[in-house]
Amino acid sequence: MTNGTVCLKAIGVSKKFGNTPALSNIDFSLDNGEIHTVLGAKGAGKSTLMQVLAGGVSIDAGYVEVNGKRPRSHNPSFARSNGMQSLYESQYLMQDLTVAENIFMGEYVANRAGFLNYKKLKNQAEEIFDLLNVPINPDTLPINLTEFERQVVQMARVYANKAKIVLADNIASLFSNGQKQQILEIMKEMAQSGIGVVYFTHMVEDALKISSRITVIRDGERICVKQRKAFDAKNLIHEMVGFDETTQKCLDIAKDEEDKTIFYSLSKAAEANENLVDYLKNATDYINGHLEESITPQMVADAVHLSSGYLMMLFKNHMNTSIMEYTYRRRIEKSKSMLTDKSKKISQIAADVGIPNSQYFSVLFKKYTQMTPKEYRKTSTS
Numbered sequence: 001m002t003n004g005t006v007c008l009k010a011i012g013v014s015k016k017f018g019n020t021p022a023l024s025n026i027d028f029s030l031d032n033g034e035i036h037t038v039l040g041a042k043g044a045g046k047s048t049l050m051q052v053l054a055g056g057v058s059i060d061a062g063y064v065e066v067n068g069k070r071p072r073s074h075n076p077s078f079a080r081s082n083g084m085q086s087l088y089e090s091q092y093l094m095q096d097l098t099v100a101e102n103i104f105m106g107e108y109v110a111n112r113a114g115f116l117n118y119k120k121l122k123n124q125a126e127e128i129f130d131l132l133n134v135p136i137n138p139d140t141l142p143i144n145l146t147e148f149e150r151q152v153v154q155m156a157r158v159y160a161n162k163a164k165i166v167l168a169d170n171i172a173s174l175f176s177n178g179q180k181q182q183i184l185e186i187m188k189e190m191a192q193s194g195i196g197v198v199y200f201t202h203m204v205e206d207a208l209k210i211s212s213r214i215t216v217i218r219d220g221e222r223i224c225v226k227q228r229k230a231f232d233a234k235n236l237i238h239e240m241v242g243f244d245e246t247t248q249k250c251l252d253i254a255k256d257e258e259d260k261t262i263f264y265s266l267s268k269a270a271e272a273n274e275n276l277v278d279y280l281k282n283a284t285d286y287i288n289g290h291l292e293e294s295i296t297p298q299m300v301a302d303a304v305h306l307s308s309g310y311l312m313m314l315f316k317n318h319m320n321t322s323i324m325e326y327t328y329r330r331r332i333e334k335s336k337s338m339l340t341d342k343s344k345k346i347s348q349i350a351a352d353v354g355i356p357n358s359q360y361f362s363v364l365f366k367k368y369t370q371m372t373p374k375e376y377r378k379t380s381t382s
Contacts (some may be wrong), residue, residue, distance in 0.1 A: 005032045007196045007380055008084075008165050012062035013052055018165050023220045024046040025062070030165065030196045034212035035187060037199045041240050041264075045220040046200040050167050053198065054086050055079040066165070083164030085157065087171050091150035093142040098140035099153055100125040103160045128156045148179045155186055158195065166190060170201045202264075204236050216240055237263060246270045249281045253319070256333055265318050279304050280314055284326070291331050292354050297323040331355060332368045339377045346373045 008030040015023040023045050030036050030295060040046045051057040053064060055075040064074045066082040093102045100121045125138035133153045142150060151171055158166055172183040190211055191197050201207060207214050215225040216239040224240050234251060241247055250270060254263040270277045285294060286303040300323055301308035315323050331353040338349045350361035366372045 005238065006030065006065075007032045007067055008053065008198070009065040010049075010053060010062065011065075013049075013059050013064065014061040015048060015057065015059050018152055018157065021054065021220050023059075026217070026220075026222050028053075028215060028222070028225075029090075030198055031212075032164070032196050033191050033194045035191045035197045035199055035210050036213045036215065037201060037207040037211040038215050038217060039201060039204070039207045039236065039240060040217040041202055041286070043219075044202075044217045044240070046171070046202075049217065050169055050198070050200050053079075054167055055188075061278070083162070085161055085163040085166055087158070087166060087168040089140075089170050089174065091147065091154050093150055093153060095142050098139050098141060099136060099145070102142065102153055103128065103138075103156045117347045124160070125156070128159045131159065131189075132156065148175055148182075151175075151183065152186070155183075158190060164195055166195055166197045167199060170203070172206055173201065173203055180206070190319075200239075204233050204240075207236065208233065214381060215302065218242065241267065246277060249277050253277070253281055253284050256330075261275070262319050267318070269318050276314060279306060279311070280318065283311060283315075283323070287323075287327050288330055291327070291334055292352055294354065295324075295327050328355075328364050329368055332365050335361075335365065336369075336376065336380070339373055340380050342377065346377075349373070 006029050008028075010026060013023055013026040014021070014030075020268065026045075026049060028036075028038075028049070038049060048057060052059055052074075054079055055064075059074075064069055066074075066079060066084060069082060071078045089238070089291055097105065100118075103125050104121055122138045129136050129138070129152075132152060132155065133372040134149070136145070136149050136152065142153070145153065155171075157163075160272060166187075168187065172180045175183060184206065187197050187199065191212070199210065206230065211228040213225060214228055214231055214236070216223040216236065234255070237251060238247070247267070249265050250266040253266060257263070266277055266280070282304045283300050286300055297312055298308045301311045304311065312323055315321055315326060319326065321329075335349050335353045338344060338352065339346070346361070347358040350356065350358045353361075355361040355364065362373055365371070365376070368375060371379070
């Protein structure tokens with residue numbers, strides 16, 4: 001937990017590659033025991049800032065301090081010797097060394113005779129995996145591990161090296177929800193133990209889940225820095241990408257999606273064809289305005305003056321769903337507020353959102369909420 005002591009600071013940091021500015025007058029700070037997320041879209045300058053903080057890229061202006069020390073030349077050796085460690089999306093492990101050897105690589109654990117103490121190495125590795133709550137055999141080779149396990153091995157080095165500052169480059173983004181949550185929980189545990197964590201990511205939902213503070217950067221400039229509670233998903237995205245009419249259309253379409261990958265897909269598509277987003281917005285507006293009625297893909301396509309086949313392709317490619325799947329999700333979302341009224345029968349609510357078969361309504365409701373309508377009603381009105 002943070003104690004208010006700054007362990008990492010960057011002041012006025014600027015960097016150009018050729019004539020192209022990568023970072024412009026960036027200020028940043030990290031306290032012991034906090035998770036400070038640097039959030040930005042692709043190309044915002046996150047990777048460059050991480051490399052600067054790690055000492056891997058020289059800067060044109062400004063300076064970096066680590067634990068109050070400002071070196072003449074901030075380099076990886078200085079960063080490591082002052083307790084800094086970097087974690088990357090790609091898991092860098094030596095394939096011919098065991099898991100335990102990979103974790104303690106560079107840390108010589110010897111027995112009384114001065115030889116490498118494999119037993120002690122293994123025991124210490126097991127202790128770290130117990131702490132991380134991920135069972136991994138310290139004697140196995142990296143080739144036998146899943147991508148998730150390789151990432152955990154990389155994170156185990158933080159504890160083996162007694163790191164005080166961790167720079168983590170989007171390390172949770174590739175994993176399923178359950179595994180992602182474990183990665184985020186491990187970073188939380190690091191912070192609670194007093195380690196300062198900088199998490200570089202483009203994932204809005206991850207930033208909102210784990211951060212103490214969030215710094216948003218765009219086009220190499222710091223846009224804002226605030227406590228996490230000052231943000232929600234919508235205003236974070238506005239800060240990340242700027243704001244215009246097309247951005248608002250993308251947000252309107254993806255507003256109810258917890259995972260903002262649909263928003264990013266739409267934004268990318270809009271760069272090439274803004275009309276595509278117009279078609280999708282008109283289609284989703286039509287669906288949301290007619291949820292209590294019978295809806296077919298052909299009806300939606302007719303309403304937006306497209307062929308049904310082309311519109312279905314747009315939904316699949318840019319919203320990762322079908323027209324009918326989107327319709328059912330919106331119907332279930334609408335039914336949630338109606339379920340708080342206990343005077344209404346569930347069968348009537350099902351009919352009011354365009355699903356006359358109450359059993360099918362219950363099946364869909366559980367699919368999208370992991371609860372039956374009755375369970376949801378009980379929890380939302382208790």
